[in-house]
Amino acid sequence: MxxxxxxxxMLTTVQDLGRVGHRSAxxxxxxxxxxxxxxxxxxxxxxxxDAAVLECTLLGPELLFSADTLIALGGAExxxxxxxxxxxxxxxxxxxxxxARKGCRGxxxxxxxxxxxxxLGSRCTYVRAGLGGFQGRALRDGDVLPGVDVxxxxxxxxxxxxxxxxxxxxxxxxxxxxxAQLDEFGGALFxxxxxxxxxxxxxxxxxxxxxxxxxxxxxxxxxxxxxPGTVQVPPDGQPIVLMADAxxxxxxxxxxxxxxxxxxxxxxxxxxxRVKFTEVTLEQAQKLAYDREHVLALLHEGLAQKFQ
Amino acid sequence: xxxxxxxxxRMTFSALGxxxxxxxxxxxxxxxxxxxxxxxxxxxxxxxxxGIMDVVPAYATVTxxxxxxxxxxxxxxxxxxxxxxxxxxxxHLDSEAKKKTATAGRVMEIPVSYGGxxxxxxxxxxxxxxxxxxxxxxxxxxxxxxxxxxGFAPGFPYLGGLPxxxxxxxxxxxxxxxxxxxxxxxxxxxGVYPLSTPGGWQIIGRTPLALFRPGLAEPALLRVGDxxxxxxxxxxxxxxxx
Numbered sequence: 001m002x003x004x005x006x007x008x009x010m011l012t013t014v015q016d017l018g019r020v021g022h023r024s025a026x027x028x029x030x031x032x033x034x035x036x037x038x039x040x041x042x043x044x045x046x047x048x049x050d051a052a053v054l055e056c057t058l059l060g061p062e063l064l065f066s067a068d069t070l071i072a073l074g075g076a077e078x079x080x081x082x083x084x085x086x087x088x089x090x091x092x093x094x095x096x097x098x099x100a101r102k103g104c105r106g107x108x109x110x111x112x113x114x115x116x117x118x119x120l121g122s123r124c125t126y127v128r129a130g131l132g133g134f135q136g137r138a139l140r141d142g143d144v145l146p147g148v149d150v151x152x153x154x155x156x157x158x159x160x161x162x163x164x165x166x167x168x169x170x171x172x173x174x175x176x177x178x179x180a181q182l183d184e185f186g187g188a189l190f191x192x193x194x195x196x197x198x199x200x201x202x203x204x205x206x207x208x209x210x211x212x213x214x215x216x217x218x219x220x221x222x223x224x225x226x227x228p229g230t231v232q233v234p235p236d237g238q239p240i241v242l243m244a245d246a247x248x249x250x251x252x253x254x255x256x257x258x259x260x261x262x263x264x265x266x267x268x269x270x271x272x273x274r275v276k277f278t279e280v281t282l283e284q285a286q287k288l289a290y291d292r293e294h295v296l297a298l299l300h301e302g303l304a305q306k307f308q
Numbered sequence: 309x310x311x312x313x314x315x316x317x318r319m320t321f322s323a324l325g326x327x328x329x330x331x332x333x334x335x336x337x338x339x340x341x342x343x344x345x346x347x348x349x350x351x352x353x354x355x356x357x358x359g360i361m362d363v364v365p366a367y368a369t370v371t372x373x374x375x376x377x378x379x380x381x382x383x384x385x386x387x388x389x390x391x392x393x394x395x396x397x398x399x400h401l402d403s404e405a406k407k408k409t410a411t412a413g414r415v416m417e418i419p420v421s422y423g424g425x426x427x428x429x430x431x432x433x434x435x436x437x438x439x440x441x442x443x444x445x446x447x448x449x450x451x452x453x454x455x456x457x458x459g460f461a462p463g464f465p466y467l468g469g470l471p472x473x474x475x476x477x478x479x480x481x482x483x484x485x486x487x488x489x490x491x492x493x494x495x496x497x498x499g500v501y502p503l504s505t506p507g508g509w510q511i512i513g514r515t516p517l518a519l520f521r522p523g524l525a526e527p528a529l530l531r532v533g534d535x536x537x538x539x540x541x542x543x544x545x546x547x548x549x550x
Contacts, residue, residue: 023364023373024349025528026462026502026520119522129462129503131522177325199484203506220477220495222336223457223466225364225371229325234508236481247505249366249459249466251478251494257325285326286376286386293377 001147002066003110008140009061009097013125014114014133015107015244016052022120023248027131029228030124033105033202033244033267034075036166036292041074041109043300044086044160046152046307051113052123054139056106058270060097061139067091070111070152070307076103076168076268084165086154103168103268112148126245128203155308164295166264171274174262177282179231179254181221185212189231189255189277194239198271202245205266207275211237214253226250229258229266231277241266259285261292319348319398321391327361327373329390334368337468337496341368342456346532347404351397360393365532366457367466408533415535418500418515420449420491421546426514429479433493433510436476445540447471448491448512453498453536463502463520463528467536470498482508489514491538502529516549 005012015038018031032038032055039049054061060078065071072086079098081087083106089095100106116123116134125133134145171193182189192210200206212233226232230242232252241258242250243266258266259280269275280288320332333348334341349365352372356363359378364371372394376386383389422445423430434441453469460466475496483506486492490501492509501507502519519529530536 021362023362024353024458024532026459026464027527028462029362120527126462128505129520129522131462136522177323180322180324180330222367222495223459223497224330224366224369225324225328225373225459227324227328227373234480234482235478238481247460247464248364249457251497252508254324257323260326282323282326282387283385289326289376290381 001069001112001149003114003145003147004064004066005061005139005141005143005145006064006094007062008138008143009056010059011057012061012139013055013127014052014116014145015055015124016122017050018124018244019120019122019126019132023225026248027120028126028245028248030122030126030132031244032107034107034264036264037075037105038107039296040084041072041107043296043303044072044074044084045070045109045111046303047109047111047113049296049300051109052116053110053114054108056097056108058100058104060100060106062094062096064094065089065091067147067149068151069147070154071095072109074107074109076100076106078106085159088153100270104270105267110147111152112150115146115148128245152307155306158306160299164299168265168268170270172265172269173276173278174265175259175280175285176231176256176277177259177285178279179256181253182255184214184216184253185233185255186215188212189239190279193274193276196269196271196273196275200271202243204240204242204246205269207239207241209274212239212255213237221251221253223249223251226254227257229260229263230254231256231258243267259288261285261288319394321394323387324371326376329372329374329387329394331370331372331394332368333370337367337456339454339468342454343408344401344405345370346408347401348398350408351401351404352394357393360390364459366459415537416530417537417539418517419541419545419549420513420515420538421541421543422448422513424543426543426546427491427512429510430512433474433476433512437473439473444474444512447474448498449538449540455530455532455534455536458528458530458532460499461501461503461505462522463530465499465519465530465536467498470496472496476510478508479510482506486511487514489516491515514546516546
């Protein structure tokens with residue numbers, strides 16, 4: 001089973017759930033910008049939740065499948081394939097994903113997963129270091145991806161309950177828990193609406209539209225761990241929300257941390273989109289994370305019966 | 309009781325979002341804290357129980373990443389469970405730290421071409437510090453450095469030992485791309501960018517050495533605890549390394 005890349009799209013990379021356990025060597029977690037969508041897409045084709053998929057950004061790829069298989073797109077809605085809906089494709093058929101209509105990043109899962117080599121425990125692509133994925137880089141026209149032969153088919157027609165699916169908007173409210181230096185910015189983080197700047201990437205989403213000023217001057221901080229979701233504020237006052245390929249350590253003041261269940265909302269905001277932040281407690285954030293895990297576990301169980 | 313156990317080992321806990329606990333063992337850049345940081349990271353990192361995902365030492369902190377959903381569901385709240393795990397593993401922190409103090413790191417030499425196209429911020433650093441450019445180069449190359457942490461990017465060494473005279477704030481806006489090998493100053497810290505990444509440090513030079521080699525089993529050239537010396541080289545020598 002091979003997947004030929006006719007068109008690579010804007011930024012299409014192989015991603016799984018990330019490179020866990022290597023941060024002490026400075027290797028970022030990586031993996032999907034929207035982990036919920038990646039896991040859902042995998043479940044929809046009968047894969048383990050951590051199988052490698054294609055993360056598509058704003059403009060999707062065009063692909064040719066060499067064998068019969070089952071595919072599903074999670075996350076953003078792209079022209080060319082309905083999201084959250086498994087689809088049988090036959091040998092020799094093409095799939096052309098156009099522009100993202102809603103959301104920013106789509107996750108195209110293929111039954112059996114994308115079979116690129118495991119590097120430091122993961123198949124995810126870390127483009128900046130040329131690490132993992134397909135040759136350490138985004139897909140280009142003419143690439144041929146190794147797939148896995150599994151003639152997995154759907155037993156019957158079904159679709160998942162739309163109530164568990166996220167809704168992506170141009171303007172979102174993202175929940176955070178407080179960061180170590182939140183008080184040094186007064187209430188400014190929660191008062192303003194920020195704009196997603198075009199310089200945003202997998203390392204961090206850069207915010208404009210309002211500035212955060214540190215009260216009482218700028219003491220330089222000594223670097224400590226940061227993570228996807230950390231809202232850090234450089235001296236110019238333009239916050240950066242660190243994302244999947246975030247550096248492991250950072251020394252800018254930390255205003256807040258996006259809660260795990262809302263990282264996907266952040267990931268799906270397109271450049272030019274807007275975001276507001278609202279504070280929740282650590283207990284609320286972890287309750288929400290538990291609830292989401294519960295939904296995914298139920299779905300996993302329910303879907304297991306639907307493939308042959 | 310937990311608090312007193314933590315106090316005894318001079319540890320303070322705080323949350324980094326809903327998936328990490330930051331343990332502070334001191335503050336600032338302090339060589340005396342480093343053995344305890346290394347020791348705690350070692351004690352926490354060995355045989356990690358389910359739900360403990362990663363352990364990240366840096367300067368005066370050790371951050372423990374966890375997955376709330378993979379910890380005991382009917383135990384205490386996830387944050388408290390992780391704090392208890394840390395306190396439990398830290399029982400032997402002091403003896404482990406003594407061992408770490410006794411083991412000397414390696415001495416690594418890093419050639420650097422200072423200034424010019426390789427160090428666009430050298431004159432800004434000199435201006436900020438009120439020193440001649442040559443004095444900045446001499447001071448930077450003469451000092452003995454110690455790797456306090458590897459992070460920010462794969463293989464990026466955070467070095468302690470920057471002469472106080474050279475301390476310069478980070479740039480107000482990070483650069484979109486800093487070339488691989490760039491040697492920078494960020495506040496009281498100095499370090500080397502192993503890869504081309506965005507970065508906010510003041511860039512004073514560049515090394516032709518590769519600090520991160522993804523193909524190798526140990527991809528990072530430097531380790532926490534290594535001693536580092538910079539050696540000034542001419543741009544012509546830099547060119548010969550390629």
